[in-house]
Amino acid sequence: MKDIRAKILSNKKIRHTYYKMVLDAPYIARTAKPGQFVQIKCSDSLEPFLRRPFSIHRVNGNIEILYETVGKSTEILSRKKEGDFLYILGPLGNGFSLTYDSHPSETRGSKLNLEPRAIIIAGGVGVAPLVYLAEELAKKHIKTIVLIGAKTKDLILCEKDFKKTAHEVYVSTDDGTYGSQGFVSKLFHKILKTVESRFDTVVYVCGPQGMLRCIAEICQERNFECQVSLEEKMACGIGVCLGCVVKTKTGNKLACKDGPVFDSSELLW
Ligand SMILES: Cc1cc2nc3c(=O)[nH]c(=O)nc-3n(C[C@H](O)[C@H](O)[C@H](O)COP(=O)(O)OP(=O)(O)OC[C@H]3O[C@@H](n4cnc5c(N)ncnc54)[C@H](O)[C@@H]3O)c2cc1C
Numbered sequence: 001m002k003d004i005r006a007k008i009l010s011n012k013k014i015r016h017t018y019y020k021m022v023l024d025a026p027y028i029a030r031t032a033k034p035g036q037f038v039q040i041k042c043s044d045s046l047e048p049f050l051r052r053p054f055s056i057h058r059v060n061g062n063i064e065i066l067y068e069t070v071g072k073s074t075e076i077l078s079r080k081k082e083g084d085f086l087y088i089l090g091p092l093g094n095g096f097s098l099t100y101d102s103h104p105s106e107t108r109g110s111k112l113n114l115e116p117r118a119i120i121i122a123g124g125v126g127v128a129p130l131v132y133l134a135e136e137l138a139k140k141h142i143k144t145i146v147l148i149g150a151k152t153k154d155l156i157l158c159e160k161d162f163k164k165t166a167h168e169v170y171v172s173t174d175d176g177t178y179g180s181q182g183f184v185s186k187l188f189h190k191i192l193k194t195v196e197s198r199f200d201t202v203v204y205v206c207g208p209q210g211m212l213r214c215i216a217e218i219c220q221e222r223n224f225e226c227q228v229s230l231e232e233k234m235a236c237g238i239g240v241c242l243g244c245v246v247k248t249k250t251g252n253k254l255a256c257k258d259g260p261v262f263d264s265s266e267l268l269w
């Protein structure tokens with residue numbers, strides 16, 4: 001982890017309240033894993049005082065973040081220009097475990113004669129850490145299915161990015177204006193009825209808390225490993241302030257240091 005003064009290479013509105021920023025941060029680009037995040041000092045003044053956490057959206061020599069303007073810091077960020085500088089601390093957190101690394105196919109797949117498969121589920125701006133994850137899974141030739149959910153058609157993010165790397169991409173909107181109608185958890189149920197079961201499945205999910213919980217329950221019924229990325233409110237981002245406690249079956253953990261990615265079966269929801 002390093003605190004870096006990074007140059008903004010671009011900062012563009014992609015739609016509505018969503019922006020993508022590219023930062024010149026080669027150290028973070030070299031060392032970051034999917035699911036890790038950076039703490040950005042958004043303001044040059046003391047107000048807002050605290051840095052804000054943002055997932056590493058993509059890595060390409062530089063790093064990209066995808067963010068939604070929801071309050072003061074993100075508003076300030078949206079007004080930054082190419083050539084401006086920001087202090088960013090990272091990479092932080094544990095990131096997703098690409099299970100197929102730590103449990104090679106002899107233990108997970110081949111032994112049971114099952115092929116590995118990833119199902120990525122994104123809700124709203126929860127897509128942010130999952131595009132980088134999909135790219136890394138593609139490099140490992142893991143069959144990947146992506147489900148993206150949003151309130152309405154205009155708020156669906158990163159569909160094209162996922163189509164470049166995933167085998168199948170499905171979309172749902174709450175109002176039915178694009179893709180399947182209803183929550184992405186409903187789409188997950190539907191997809192599970194049609195996809196083949198001859199796979200050793202790991203589910204990776206990021207989005208609103210209610211959605212995470214629903215997906216975790218479905219995974220538990222199916223006995224799928226489910227890794228959830230939590231977007232708890234954070235202050236320091238490095239395990240010092242104890243402001244991001246998450247209750248788990250093995251005691252309290254810190255979202256910033258022990259997470260933000262947790263095995264859903266460990267969480268006390
Ligand atoms: C590990 C991690 C990764 C994140 N990655 C991204 C990302 O890639 N893109 C992105 O757009 N956002 C991400 N977030 C959320 C982002 O940090 C907040 O939106 C941001 O801090 C808001 O700052 P603000 O000053 O603009 O808003 P504030 O004035 O602080 O808050 C405005 C509103 O947003 C709500 N809010 C603030 N923080 C959070 C949060 N963590 N979760 C849910 N609601 C919140 C507040 O309750 C309030 O209603 C991430 C959060 C975490 C913990």
Ligand code: FES
Binds near residue numbers: 235237
């Ligand atoms: S944000 Fe300070 S301990 Fe996690």
